[in-house]
Amino acid sequence: MATVEAGINVALVKYWGKRDAVLNLPAVGSVSLTLDRPGTRTTVRFDPAVSADRFVLDEVEADAERVTAVLDDVRARAGVSWRAEVFSANTVPTAAGLASSASGFAALGLAAWAALGLPADDPALVDVVRRGSGSAPRSLLGGLVELDRETGGVRPLLAPEAWDVRLVIAVTALGPKDVGSRAGMAASAETSPYFPAWVASHAADMAEARRAIDARDLPALGAVMEHSTLKMHACMLATVPPLFYWRPATLAGIETVRALRRDGVGAWFTCDAGPHVKVLCAAGDAPRVAAALAATEGVRGVDVARPGPGARVVGPC
Numbered sequence: 562m563a564t565v566e567a568g569i570n571v572a573l574v575k576y577w578g579k580r581d582a583v584l585n586l587p588a589v590g591s592v593s594l595t596l597d598r599p600g601t602r603t604t605v606r607f608d609p610a611v612s613a614d615r616f617v618l619d620e621v622e623a624d625a626e627r628v629t630a631v632l633d634d635v636r637a638r639a640g641v642s643w644r645a646e647v648f649s650a651n652t653v654p655t656a657a658g659l660a661s662s663a664s665g666f667a668a669l670g671l672a673a674w675a676a677l678g679l680p681a682d683d684p685a686l687v688d689v690v691r692r693g694s695g696s697a698p699r700s701l702l703g704g705l706v707e708l709d710r711e712t713g714g715v716r717p718l719l720a721p722e723a724w725d726v727r728l729v730i731a732v733t734a735l736g737p738k739d740v741g742s743r744a745g746m747a748a749s750a751e752t753s754p755y756f757p758a759w760v761a762s763h764a765a766d767m768a769e770a771r772r773a774i775d776a777r778d779l780p781a782l783g784a785v786m787e788h789s790t791l792k793m794h795a796c797m798l799a800t801v802p803p804l805f806y807w808r809p810a811t812l813a814g815i816e817t818v819r820a821l822r823r824d825g826v827g828a829w830f831t832c833d834a835g836p837h838v839k840v841l842c843a844a845g846d847a848p849r850v851a852a853a854l855a856a857t858e859g860v861r862g863v864d865v866a867r868p869g870p871g872a873r874v875v876g877p878c
């Protein structure tokens with residue numbers, strides 16, 4: 562048995578598309594920031610007396626199919642066949658659409674790995690977690706993280722305490738999204754005329770993000786983050802049928818960020834496969850950014866997150 566806590570991560574250079582669906586290898590690399598919150602806390606308990614995997618999410622029995630796939634991988638590595646009970650809780654309501662498969666699968670993979678006594682520094686853990694969800698390996702590490710396109714592995718770019726930035730999260734809508742990321746990515750790769758351009762132009766964004774992080778150059782990092790975000794959404798919008806993840810409040814939030822910048826505040830937006838707006842800024846600017854977003858029409862709530870640690874074992878239970 563083991564319990565793990567993991568924070569969500571937000572991609573600055575985005576992942577969208579796969580080059581190998583079985584190993585879940587991405588078509589593009591990504592750069593992300595792991596946050597101190599929200600996140601997921603997961604306990605995995607293997608029990609020889611249990612006949613099927615059980616998955617309880619936020620105190621409700623849930624479909625265990627994707628959980629079982631990860632557990633099967635871990636069981637195969639450890640050479641055991643025991644089934645498991647998995648109890649998972651997100652630190653924001655799953656229905657808010659912020660609870661992330663990234664923190665969920667990082668917590669699940671590491672908890673199962675630790676419960677069966679496998680070594681945490683074994684790179685195979687990353688492969689197991691990535692097959693659960695392509696963005697999840699990034700939550701195994703803290704701070705700024707790169708996920709490599711070729712190997713599917715992750716490496717730390719900057720520790721959480723090394724750069725005092727904030728990510729201000731504006732929640733713009735409640736309820737689940739129309740199309741999940743997995744189906745959306747497959748559709749984009751198959752039908753979006755912009756998908757080849759998205760893949761071809763990605764390496765330059767990765768290089769610019771690495772350079773900006775090395776130099777602690779927030780305007781440059783913010784600019785490449787917005788460029789990557791808008792290219793991803795252009796690719797999504799040109800998918801057939803189109804993937805519309807934005808809502809009116811999403812655009813209102815983006816306008817708020819652009820207005821802040823015109824007023825001299827260093828703030829840059831990103832959006833994922835959903836309607837929320839996430840804004841990167843220096844720690845000192847976070848109160849002003851949060852207040853402006855909270856006053857934006859359609860924004861239902863604002864939270865200020867810091868760079869956070871990677872997934873960690875917090876106890877047997």
Ligand code: 2P0
Pocket residue numbers: 571572574575576577585591662663693694695696697742743832833834
């Ligand atoms: C990201 N997203 O880099 C991008 C930006 C959404 C938009 O990673 O199929 O849930 O499990 O590998 O990781 C969401 O995709 O997809 C995602 P799978 P995942 O954060």
